[in-house]
Amino acid sequence: MSALYRRVRPLTFAEVVGQEHVKEPLLRAIREGRLAQAYLFSGPRGVGKTTTARLLAMAVGCQGEERPCGACPHCQAVQKGSHPDVVEIDAASNNSVEDVRELRERILLAPLSAPKKVFILDEAHMLSKSAFNALLKTLEEPPPHVLFVFATTEPERMPPTILSRTQHYRFRRLTEEEIAGKLERILQTLGRRAEKEALLLVTRLADGAMRDAESLLDRLLLLEDPLTRAKVEEALGLPPKEALFGLAQALGEGRLKEALETARRLYGQGFAPRSLVGGLMEALREALYAAYGLPGRPLPLSPEALLSALTRLDEASERLGKRSDLLSLEAALLSAFAPTPKAQGETPRVQPPEPPLPEFDPLAPPPPPRREEGARPEPKGGEDLAPRFRAFLEALRPTLRAFVREARPEVVGSTLYLRFPESKAFHHKKAEEQKGALLPLAQEHFGVEEILLVLEKKSPEPVSPPPKPTPRTPAPAAPPKEDPEEAPKDEAPTEDPEARLHQITRLLGGRLLWVRRPKAPESEEPMSEDAIGGSGI
Secondary structure (H helix, E strand, O other): OOOHHHHOOOOOHHHOOOOHHHHHHHHHHHHHOOOOOEEEEEOOOOOOHHHHHHHHHHHHOOOOOOOOOOOOHHHHHHHHOOOOOEEEEEOOOOOOHHHHHHHHHHHOOOOOOOOOEEEEEEOHHHOOHHHHHHHHHHHHOOOOOEEEEEEEOOHHHOOHHHHOOOEEEEOOOOOHHHHHHHHHHHHHHHOOOEOHHHHHHHHHHHOOOHHHHHHHHHHHOOOOOOEOHHHHHHHHOOOOHHHHHHHHHHHHOOOHHHHHHHHHHHHHOOOOHHHHHHHHHHHHHHHHHHHOOOOOOOOOOOHHHHHHHHHHHHHHHHHHOOOOOHHHHHHHHHHHOOOOOOOOOOOOOOOOOOOOOOOOOOOOOOOOOOOOOOOOOOOHHHOOOHHHHHHHHHOOOHHHHHHHOOOEEEEEOOEEEEEEOHHHHHHHHHHHHOHHHHHHHHHHHHOOOEEEEEEOOOOOOOOOOOOOOOOOOOOOOOOOOOOOOOOOOOOOOOOOHHHHHHHHHHHHOOOOOOOOOOOOOOOOOOOOHHHHOOOOO
């Protein structure tokens, strides 16, 4: 015997629970023969994507009056998965380029019995990028006898080129009432009975997925009639609801001894700490609903306290995933219901209000800059003129602004000095030609009576003399022959000329680069007759 969710799979669109926004346009397209070449069904698990794709494949070749009828041979063959013209592919395991090439070859074959060949690709987001690219051209211009249906839980992983070539339908989660109604019909068909509280617990655990609810019901059908909430909790290993409400009430009222004993008893019965925290959060959520007038079981706690406890338990649930023992459970429970200063009646410390910001006046002069402690006071002329100079430049014509922006402003008394560096002589000249246009704006922004444009000259920088080079020693000349007749004379000591030159250049603020030394005197020799050019006569 197959699973319950397979035995109760819908055979017509009328049996599909919910998803009215998907069923209506598909039924109209089937009636009018306006089916698209490709569809994309996306949504959470267990909400009817693959079922709707099979119903669409059944409707293509259905022989009944209301398509699909679910009773004709075509519909039964599709339902059993034996129809030759309906191909269902698991894209999670057939996601390579070779699989897509094989699919393209099968697409070229004409259908055997149905008007169209239907290809259903489940978990389509698992196809590789190369496989999507290989399928792109076929999907853009498929043969007229081919219909594609993609089903996926993650449409954001599908390439935009694929999404733009399909009709996209988003399936929503089912409500608890819709799932409970379907479960009641199944129980009536099977001749079984169940309490409403038990069915609501199953639908809450299914989290909007019909297949999950049917799988849980298939497991609970092994129990004796009638199905009660206590039996469902015991069969599924869930902590009892009454014990959880008692634990929440004890914690809320400050009866910590009783609360810790209850938590220890539930932990000893085999319930995981994370499961206990999750059940306690469900109890607090019902109490929060009741506090706001919705159906639920109230607790003697304010909505603020309930919301604070829910937030802390949610944070503790993540920590329990790493460490799950009794100590962690007790710490999570005590911290979740710890009294806050507001709950204890304490007045929280209020920060003094900040002074209001002054109103902004764009025409007011900027405030003087704050001077740090210990800093030397700036002179009056050292006021920051950048904001005023910026406004002064914005008031100028663009051509004149290009020249004046190279200057450095300085206010001395009632005179504005615009100092141009030596390299900006051209800008100084052009600004000087239009000085008449600058004076009114200078009076408006700087409050001066006169404006002067100065071209600064580059003052020579004092240069330290280079180290004294070592004088080259000339080649020793032959000592002159002393005349015995001449008496030796006392010669006065001579000063080094190079040192004297260095001293002179330092006084003049210059720099000595190179000194040309005189050549050493050569010894005179008598000229030969060949050099004279003659016979020597």
